[in-house]
Amino acid sequence: MARFVMEFERPLAELEEKLAELKRLDIAVTPELADEISGLEAEIEKLHETLYAALSPWEKVQVSRHPERPKTQDYVEMLFDDVIELHGDRAFGDDEAIMTALATLDGRRCMVIGHRKGKNTKENIKRNFGSPHPEGFRKARRAMKLAEKFGLPVVTFIDTQGAFPGLEAEQRGQAWAIAENLATLASLRTPVIAVGIGEGGSGGALAIGFGDRLIMLENAYYSVITPEACASIIFKDATRAPEAAPCLAMTADDLMRLGLADEIIREPRGGAHRDPASVFASVARVVGEALGQLAGVPLDELVEERHRRLEAIGVYDE
Amino acid sequence: MARFVMEFERPLAELEEKLAELKRLDIAVTPELADEISGLEAEIEKLHETLYAALSPWEKVQVSRHPERPKTQDYVEMLFDDVIELHGDRAFGDDEAIMTALATLDGRRCMVIGHRKGKNTKENIKRNFGSPHPEGFRKARRAMKLAEKFGLPVVTFIDTQGAFPGLEAEQRGQAWAIAENLATLASLRTPVIAVGIGEGGSGGALAIGFGDRLIMLENAYYSVITPEACASIIFKDATRAPEAAPCLAMTADDLMRLGLADEIIREPRGGAHRDPASVFASVARVVGEALGQLAGVPLDELVEERHRRLEAIGVYDE
Amino acid sequence: MPISDWFKAREGRKYTTTSADAPGDLPDGVWVKCPSCKHTLYQGDLDRVADVCLHCGHHFDIDAPRRIELLVDEGTFEETEAGLTSVDPLRFNAAKPYTESLAKAKAASGLPEAIVTGRALVGGHPVVLGVLDFRFIAGSMGSAVGEKIARAFRLAKREDRAVIMVTRSGGARMQEGMLSLMQMAKTAAEVGRLASAGLPYISVLANPTMGGVTASFAVLADVIFAEPGALVGFAGQRIIEQTIHQSLPKNFRTAEYFEEYGMLDAVVPRGELTTTIALTLDYLAGAGVPAAAEGAACRIVSAGGET
Amino acid sequence: MPISDWFKAREGRKYTTTSADAPGDLPDGVWVKCPSCKHTLYQGDLDRVADVCLHCGHHFDIDAPRRIELLVDEGTFEETEAGLTSVDPLRFNAAKPYTESLAKAKAASGLPEAIVTGRALVGGHPVVLGVLDFRFIAGSMGSAVGEKIARAFRLAKREDRAVIMVTRSGGARMQEGMLSLMQMAKTAAEVGRLASAGLPYISVLANPTMGGVTASFAVLADVIFAEPGALVGFAGQRIIEQTIHQSLPKNFRTAEYFEEYGMLDAVVPRGELTTTIALTLDYLAGAGVPAAAEGAACRIVSAGGET
Numbered sequence A, B: 001m002a003r004f005v006m007e008f009e010r011p012l013a014e015l016e017e018k019l020a021e022l023k024r025l026d027i028a029v030t031p032e033l034a035d036e037i038s039g040l041e042a043e044i045e046k047l048h049e050t051l052y053a054a055l056s057p058w059e060k061v062q063v064s065r066h067p068e069r070p071k072t073q074d075y076v077e078m079l080f081d082d083v084i085e086l087h088g089d090r091a092f093g094d095d096e097a098i099m100t101a102l103a104t105l106d107g108r109r110c111m112v113i114g115h116r117k118g119k120n121t122k123e124n125i126k127r128n129f130g131s132p133h134p135e136g137f138r139k140a141r142r143a144m145k146l147a148e149k150f151g152l153p154v155v156t157f158i159d160t161q162g163a164f165p166g167l168e169a170e171q172r173g174q175a176w177a178i179a180e181n182l183a184t185l186a187s188l189r190t191p192v193i194a195v196g197i198g199e200g201g202s203g204g205a206l207a208i209g210f211g212d213r214l215i216m217l218e219n220a221y222y223s224v225i226t227p228e229a230c231a232s233i234i235f236k237d238a239t240r241a242p243e244a245a246p247c248l249a250m251t252a253d254d255l256m257r258l259g260l261a262d263e264i265i266r267e268p269r270g271g272a273h274r275d276p277a278s279v280f281a282s283v284a285r286v287v288g289e290a291l292g293q294l295a296g297v298p299l300d301e302l303v304e305e306r307h308r309r310l311e312a313i314g315v316y317d318e
Numbered sequence C, D: 001m002p003i004s005d006w007f008k009a010r011e012g013r014k015y016t017t018t019s020a021d022a023p024g025d026l027p028d029g030v031w032v033k034c035p036s037c038k039h040t041l042y043q044g045d046l047d048r049v050a051d052v053c054l055h056c057g058h059h060f061d062i063d064a065p066r067r068i069e070l071l072v073d074e075g076t077f078e079e080t081e082a083g084l085t086s087v088d089p090l091r092f093n094a095a096k097p098y099t100e101s102l103a104k105a106k107a108a109s110g111l112p113e114a115i116v117t118g119r120a121l122v123g124g125h126p127v128v129l130g131v132l133d134f135r136f137i138a139g140s141m142g143s144a145v146g147e148k149i150a151r152a153f154r155l156a157k158r159e160d161r162a163v164i165m166v167t168r169s170g171g172a173r174m175q176e177g178m179l180s181l182m183q184m185a186k187t188a189a190e191v192g193r194l195a196s197a198g199l200p201y202i203s204v205l206a207n208p209t210m211g212g213v214t215a216s217f218a219v220l221a222d223v224i225f226a227e228p229g230a231l232v233g234f235a236g237q238r239i240i241e242q243t244i245h246q247s248l249p250k251n252f253r254t255a256e257y258f259e260e261y262g263m264l265d266a267v268v269p270r271g272e273l274t275t276t277i278a279l280t281l282d283y284l285a286g287a288g289v290p291a292a293a294e295g296a297a298c299r300i301v302s303a304g305g306e307t
Ligand SMILES: [Zn+2]
Pocket: C034, C035, C036, C037, C038, C039, C053, C054, C055, C056, C057, C058
């Protein structure tokens, strides 16, 4: 299968294709051809370096959406043992856009909650491209309450373009379901570690996306609004998303700067999909350490501290 | 409008009709006619006495279903002041088969929860003949939790043939919704007074139908299964309900005998619909007294006592 | 302008007509045209009926000061945190600088921020009241609005007051990015803390209440009322249409629609709103239940008396 | 017969074929026919695979003693309340006297009541286990069943044990009228009290679980598992058909159906049930989280190591 090429990678992809073509030529290598090949190789190496050295916010959005980027279910499978997936909200449905599971990280029993995108079209249709309906948020909330009852720390994986903007989702109380989760998470009497692994779209991300720690993958974004929606509001033109992206302060680095994230996990050059194993190892280590730090903190103190974190958010004048 | 005639009233109705016919005759009253009239009148009076003196369980079921029998909304309107109706379960819908309202009985602030039948076909269709879907039970549960939070005693009016046995009702978790209510009611930290005013059909009745007091109107029934459903199981013939009814120990008197009801409110001869005002007055007085008795009982004690009531239910050998 | 000055200024105010075809030859006084039934209405009449059309019941959008005037017991409102205003933490400048939007909003509304909060009495009950003002960047919630809401809840908790929030908002304020999004969590947390203290919280969803405001403190109230016809929801209307490729039902996401779908306690006409809230507070703020009488014995009561 | 005797008796038991067309000329041992795929199966094989068809995965209905054998750590089951049995409080006699039904049920099942309860270890975890037996008046819940369930929960609370309930039942037991209905409230109350004590409760919905058993303790568990193909629901199938005047979907109210509609945590094949429950108990009964390390500082970690 050909590697999926992101928009900003196209110049590089074109060079690589040309190089491959040259190398495929079934002729004796003339000095001219050898020169051309080595010239191309040098050009590619240089472009490689500059292209990925400092991705722009919009380029990071593309990386965060890369179809081969590791997804919640990959983290669950690769990092955790003894997984028991739990289904349903016990009221309306089992929303596959949210995954909830009992799972064990390096001996620590946890509750994992994550947005779940598909790995192909068929899966994506079943999972609604990771955009939950209210029953998905309520499923997550049930998992939170279960975790609280039995003292299991909660690890969440954030990866959604947002809550699904559909008729039935609104009808069944999308706003209500999200709001309930926010109140629940804010006062949940068990540790909550949120990990931004891909997209962090607005309220649908936030509904499982904050707690005692916020850990961001380098190319994950987290935003009040997707750049496309922002562009369509302010420029009346969704295609101007690349211009909107840098205004929204939505990259992992932005979140660190704003004091909203606690830690950034650097990705391999080009993105997590280039070397998932190394990313899994980093996430396991960082989440494991956070679990270790939070375990044993008295619950009153834990929740008090989480409240203080929230209270401190905001910049204003008085 | 002609009065609705219950099956067991038919002999009486026939005599009354005959009498009315005779009286309508536009001829001079002969001695023979006068005799016939007074004979009929005596017969009617006698039948009246015997017919209503001791209703059989099946006759009581008919009275409990009388279309003119006072309904939850009548009690709310006639007994309570300052009514604010609350809608919805905040998750799926507003089931009109259940009414929840803030309401005041003789100066006491309460939460009223009741099954709500319609008073005519149009209303009955809207209210599904008083048979709730899961969202109705969840609406009731929300009202219970609100009452608990703010220390409002709960007064429930039981009047349903049962939870609605439909495809969507099952799909959305009819059993789950009922079970949640049972657990909630059993440990609700506020007084709960249940009043059986008409039909008490199985789990759909129980889901709002027990607490610190169970008060039954004389002709209300409360049963593990409707007599029709029972007959269709044991006799394979729903029309044999009159035979099944006495076996089920479902009348108010039966419930007193079994120690399940605390108090019976006697109805006017023929049923509550014959003189609703007197029934409203009795219900107001009895519920008001119960509220008085339960107000101020420490909540731990209240719930402990409710648990003891439940623990004591059952007859077995060991 | 502090809210108290606003109330003074208001006495001399005049509305101008909202459409060109208002009758010009009428005597003194100002006229407005109902956008729903097109009747022309005398502003003085509207003032007396809480800005509800006398002909069709249309609820005119009203601003925060007018809302406060309609809701609180006369003369009891004391504004809090009047000096708390937005800054521009992201130096946001897409299409238009945020600073410019802020300046325009302040000028247009005469308010320092998109929400007015304060202590008041409602039906004699001590409350903390918060009212969003749509004229101020569509009533959107940024850091300042979130902070004012959080402080309103904390004040209520400290002083044992109920909270009333009246919402009119387009949602989270884009121009403060993630800081705005996080106000959703921050305000939701404060609702939870008030709830733990057993204090009541009533919200009123006015037209429109959308996005991150709906999906946080607005719908977490113990009792949710909404005004007739108010648009309420999470996602934007256009985004939904683009996503599902079908036109939406006519009453989609009105207050009435959400009452039917179980999301609200009641749709309450503005004219009854103040008394309804006051009465609800009577219930939730504890009405003083008489002390317990002696234990009950089983007995039978007849309709005519005891037997 | 006490359950311990039953286990002894079981060793010598033989099943007879369930259909007439079982091969008669086969060597010693007994055979059964799968009602789903019609394959003929050797009982000895079925015993080794928890009574699940080797060909199609059909889960044979099993009785309480067999279920206990499959679930608990070997030799750890101690029955409780074995002497608690039903009486006939209403002198119920419609079509057939209740006393007769009870006598028949006891004879058919060899059990004194429709539920067996007891202490056990499951994956090393101390539990109280309750298993309904469908052979006893369709596993229906009357006073005795309700009381045994209530006592099971109270025992668990007293001894700090988890509760596991495996349900197979037609619902509340009609023949005890309102006393049966009230067992729903009584058992639900006990679930609530166990929950307040923070102890875990796992239920397994086996085929079939209906009516008043579903609508009370069965679905109030912290984690609900169900066996493949198990029928689960509240109202009777015939009543629903009569009410809605349409035929029901083929998989209506199976375990798989309710998993899809969000009502269950998972459908678990019987062969994996014991280990799944044991593992779930590992989670819910507290796995001993290591003590807290020092506070975290903000820092950046790269995939290759810290930077
Ligand atoms: Zn109008």
